[in-house]
Amino acid sequence: MTTNQIGLSSNQVAQVIDKLNALLSSYHVFYTNVRGYHWNVKGEHFFALHAQFEEIYTQLQTQIDEIAERILTVGGTPLHAYSDFAINASITEHKNVFEGRKCVSGVVSGLQTLIEEQRILADIAENAGDQGTTDLVAGYTSEQEKMVWMYNAFLG
DSSP states (O other): OOBOTTSOBHHHHHHHHHHHHHHHHHHHHHHHHHHHHHHHOBSTTHHHHHHHHHHHHHHHHHHHHHHHHHHHHTTOOOOOOHHHHHHHOSSOOOOSOOBHHHHHHHHHHHHHHHHHHHHHHHHHHHHTTOHHHHHHHHHHHHHHHHHHHHHHHHHO
């Protein structure tokens, strides 16, 4: 059996790498959507939402870097072209959204997609014995579940 630099089966970790790259792609598209919400939001909740969206996309930047570095750690190459992100992402572009509630709905939808994708990835990583990836996405999932609850509370 061939192993990678951290002792995981190269064959088993190949699927983890594919799912990590898909997740990386989804994060990039979601990041771009949230930047758009930050720049374009209008309405009575502008000040609160503008600041909140900045907080989200700043956190997404960090998570994007962590996911890419995890791909490298397990022996893969992170995708790094927007054309690849568009093909591999589970999240679609959300363009020309200006109204605050629609922006928040876009955040909720994006988070729900990331959570679903991360749960699948965690199962695959666990089956490959990749505790590092499992732990990484479990932390994201727990935090994002709380965010979904909070943004849904905003939406009523």
